[in-house]
Amino acid sequence: MKHSTRMAAAFALLTLMPAAARPAEPTPAEKAVHYRQGVMSAIGWNFGPMAGMVKKNIPFDGAEFARRAERVAFLATLPEEGFTPNTKDVKSHAKAELWANQEDFKARMKTLQKRTAKLAKVAKDGDLAADTDAFLKVADTCKGCHDKYEQE
Amino acid sequence: MKHSTRMAAAFALLTLMPAAARPAEPTPAEKAVHYRQGVMSAIGWNFGPMAGMVKKNIPFDGAEFARRAERVAFLATLPEEGFTPNTKDVKSHAKAELWANQEDFKARMKTLQKRTAKLAKVAKDGDLAADTDAFLKVADTCKGCHDKYEQE
Numbered sequence: 176m177k178h179s180t181r182m183a184a185a186f187a188l189l190t191l192m193p194a195a196a197r198p199a200e201p202t203p204a205e206k207a208v209h210y211r212q213g214v215m216s217a218i219g220w221n222f223g224p225m226a227g228m229v230k231k232n233i234p235f236d237g238a239e240f241a242r243r244a245e246r247v248a249f250l251a252t253l254p255e256e257g258f259t260p261n262t263k264d265v266k267s268h269a270k271a272e273l274w275a276n277q278e279d280f281k282a283r284m285k286t287l288q289k290r291t292a293k294l295a296k297v298a299k300d301g302d303l304a305a306d307t308d309a310f311l312k313v314a315d316t317c318k319g320c321h322d323k324y325e326q327e
Numbered sequence: 328m329k330h331s332t333r334m335a336a337a338f339a340l341l342t343l344m345p346a347a348a349r350p351a352e353p354t355p356a357e358k359a360v361h362y363r364q365g366v367m368s369a370i371g372w373n374f375g376p377m378a379g380m381v382k383k384n385i386p387f388d389g390a391e392f393a394r395r396a397e398r399v400a401f402l403a404t405l406p407e408e409g410f411t412p413n414t415k416d417v418k419s420h421a422k423a424e425l426w427a428n429q430e431d432f433k434a435r436m437k438t439l440q441k442r443t444a445k446l447a448k449v450a451k452d453g454d455l456a457a458d459t460d461a462f463l464k465v466a467d468t469c470k471g472c473h474d475k476y477e478q479e
Contacts, residue, residue: 210372213365217405220362249401253369 204261211257212267214250221246226314229307237301244306247313248288248295255284273324283320290316356413363409364419366402373398378466381459389453396458399465400440400447407436425476435472442468 201209221243227233228240263274273280294309353361373395379385380392415426425432446461 206372209368213368213372216361216365217369220358220365220409246405253398257372 202265204259204265207257207259207262208265208267211254214254214257218247218250218254221250222314222317225306225310228303229310235303237298237303237306240306241295241298241301244291244295244298244310248291251284251288251291255281268325268327270324270326276324280320280324283316287313287316287320354417356411356417359409359411359414360417360419363406366406366409370399370402370406373402374466374469377458377462380455381462387455389450389455389458392458393447393450393453396443396447396450400443403436403440403443407433420477420479422476422478428476432472432476435468439465439468439472 224233225240225243225247228235258269258273258280260274262269263271290309290313294306294313297305297309376385377392377395377399380387410421410425410432412426414421442461442465446458446465449457449461
């Protein structure tokens, strides 16, 4: 296929993405909200089985725990970019306090990133007691921020 | 805080996550659809600025391109897990063909993972021509799969 044809085909695609954001063409602010919610959902999805292991609801699998911990650590670096001031008036779970306390919010995001990175590192050793401790520090961080800045 | 108290607090949180999945408690299959859509949305979000640079709509920034390429490569490893057979009957953008062609679909996912990994690697050199070539191979892969397995 000619370069220009491939180019055209490739860019035709871009108007189709992200699929989950359709049917109506969202505004840039709506896209940002959608993005951060998508990332949060992906964090929750991966956090779930780790919680199951820590709670002993499912058998501990160190490799699986480590795989998900690595994902969570990576994903934790992503959502902040979606909390832009232009999203303030988009319907979402963010409380007004979030916009009034940007320094605190950003510090909490940094803490989350540090603690998830630590969890991913600790998880490589496959020790449930150490994993549990690092996991609970992450869970505390999540809860602190959700309690303060998230509304139903 | 006592370990057991922190434990309780931490697990209370888990019932709150993922925030984007509320208000109604979704079924496991709905959660899987939500997860994969969230990841796809995050891929699209990061792919957008890369496309802008390749299309020369925005100035080329090699470091920024590389940062997003690395994200896309990581994110590309995630969605497959959300395409479980129990999601077949959940409302989504997946065509019935996707479930009838699992081998092809999985092969396409593998290709996506290889090509996004290549793109992330190439992007480290900060060369727009090489980036463009690797980017278009990824975009072709996206488009091929969306065309075949996605409905409006």
